[in-house]
Amino acid sequence: MAPKDQAAGRGPRHVAIIMDGNGRWAQARGRPRLFGHHAGARRVREIVEACPDLGVKYLTIFAFSTENWKRTQVEVAGLMNLFRRYITKEAKALKEDGVRVRFIGDRVRLDKKLKALMDELEGLTAGNDRVHLTIALNYGGRDEVARATKRLAQDVAAGRLDPETVDEETLPKYLDTYVLPDPDLVIRTSGEARISNFLLWQSAYAEYEFIDTLWPDFTAEIFEGLVRNYGARERRYGGVKA
Known part of the structure; x- marks a missing residue:
């Protein structure tokens, strides 16, 4: 079943x-990759702050994938430290700005301090509704579907779910994003034109924008332009124009 269409000319509700591109941005400046990751983290605030004026209620960002553990130990450790610092530094501002923060992904592999900070930030901002910021951390689309399928199977085995009733509306209730609408627009920075295992189920009907700009150079103005472009697209969800 295709998601409900939006009114003609309306911008995306969920982006x-x-x-992508933090490492290359840093290397182009003769700096270590972590320098780029820190620059990219600062860029997040600008984009979150731009959302309300653009009518974007939900923003989901891909911060760390299940495949990113393959990077060097130094880079992974630096990223985990960056996540802890970001949460600690930004928590108060996010709360005051009306941003509700959620994390998706498998938390099992993350360290206890980081998981505690994630829980604390989610609780601190639980009453906010101006912007819903979802951070995908140790997230992979295939991993998410596998974990969801496992939970679904457990419910079937326990008699809580009739397998004859399972349809395409059932699995989303077991996904990490079960409380969120599906994304309307997916943006990838840095010139790469692939989806990299991100929101595979949820993005079935999303519009995509692949742009050359590296993430640390991604400004609110660029974001606004992409959001405006979305409104000009004709979305038919497999149908034809009458």
Whole structure:
């Protein structure tokens, strides 16, 4: 079943972003990759702050994938430290700005301190509704579907779910994003034109924008332009124009 269409000319309600290019941005300046990741983290605030004026209620960002553990130990450790610092530094501002924060992904592999900070930030901002910021951390689309399927199977085995009633509306209730609408627009920065295992189920009807800009150079003005472009697209969900 296709998602409900939006009114003609209306911008996206939910935007998801694959924030790519931090490492190349840093290397182009003769700096270590972590320098780029820190620059990219600062860029997040600007984009979150731009959302309300653009009518974007939900913003989901891809911060760390299940495949990113393959990077060097130094880079992974630096990223985990960056996540802890970001949460600690930004928590108060996010709360005051009306941003509700959620995390999706498998938390099992994350360290206890980081998981505690994530829980604390989610609780601190639970009453906010101006912007819903979802951070995908140790997230992979295939991993998410596998975990969801496992939970669904457990419910069937326990007699809580009749397998004859399972349809395409059932699985989303077991996904990490079960409380969120599907993304309308997915943006990937840095010139790469692939989805990299991000929101595979949820993005079935999303519009995509692949742009050359590296994430640390991605400004609110660029974001606004992409959001405006979305409104000009004709979305038919497999149908034809009458």
